[in-house]
């Protein structure tokens with residue numbers, strides 16, 4: 001379908017989407033698109049025959065394909081959602097954008113900043129929406145804390161910690177996740193990108209100045225720490241990614257950010273993530289254990305000179321649904337040039353800098369965005 005800003009109001013009353021990928025990423029998209037009015041899931045693609053048939057039936061998708069190329073060859077789609085191994089994000093996203101489709105891409109946008117830049121460039125050239133799925137920022141606790149920060153209640157936030165740590169959470173022995181060529185990296189690019197997104201969003205997107213990171217492979221190569229429940233696609237891939245990464249990141253506003261991520265540790269963690277912020281007027285802690293959405297946000301401040309703790313009551317979390325609702329709204333807005341995936345690119349650049357720092361064993365300078373134009 002040929003879309004221009006002028007005909008968007010008429011032609012995009014109903015948005016026709018194709019979903020690529022049958023794992024968690026793909027099914028989360030199916031579930032969310034299904035809940036939105038005037039959105040039709042026309043096609044679904046993925047390699048696992050049984051699961052393709054099962055999901056097709058469950059979500060009433062009329063056209064099923066094994067390969068993504070066959071789905072993209074349709075001429076009746078407005079948008080696609082990409083939930084496939086990371087090495088396929090850039091070829092699929094660029095091909096879709098060049099066919100005039102709006103693109104929703106699972107995190108991370110790509111394996112590297114270079115790939116992410118090419119996708120963003122394709123979105124700009126095609127004048128189509130590119131949105132990256134950062135679903136954890138759509139937690140109710142994050143949204144509540146964001147409003148609280150915007151009200152100035154924490155004062156100047158000068159120290160931040162963002163972490164995602166697991167005891168035994170390597171996603172599938174031999175799956176694409178553990179292959180650097182397919183994934184781009186281990187927990188840093190997989191889990192770290194989520195909490196990096198959460199914390200940068202909460203801090204109001206400050207510029208990064210320097211990055212000093214270390215990565216470790218102490219458990220993964222010996223086969224310890226695998227999540228035996230994880231059913232991720234791909235087999236027999238060599239395990240050549242880190243199992244733990246930590247980074248000390250200086251921000252242009254003087255704030256320090258400490259980032260910690262791991263798929264496997266000899267530790268008290270289960271599958272825990274969060275963000276901790278210390279400000280001149282108050283502090284905040286979001287601590288999520290095993291994906292809980294209850295009792296996760298605490299605010300620390302002084303009340304009439306007495307140190308006090310506020311437990312915020314479970315605000316509603318929407319995760320993928322909120323992201324996908326925004327994606328559809330952005331398409332309907334017609335202002336496509338405003339949504340070109342730049343947050344995904346910014347996170348990819350920081351992750352690249354972390355891997356470069358770890359490899360070189362020293363702090364690296366981060367080029368400000370004004371010098372990259």
Ligand SMILES: NC(=O)c1ccc[n+]([C@@H]2O[C@H](COP(=O)([O-])OP(=O)(O)OC[C@H]3O[C@@H](n4cnc5c(N)ncnc54)[C@H](O)[C@@H]3O)[C@@H](O)[C@H]2O)c1
Nearest residue numbers: 021022023024025046047048067068083084106107232233
């Ligand atoms: N936002 C989140 O919370 C979240 C959670 C999990 C995964 N993800 C992201 O989603 C993406 C997929 O992860 P997953 O856990 O669903 O992986 P997965 O291995 O469970 O599923 C990947 C899917 O891609 C399909 N695929 C591979 N090659 C294909 C091809 N040529 N044509 C069509 N389909 C093809 C596979 O058949 C499979 O169905 C990754 O980028 C991952 O980072 C995001």
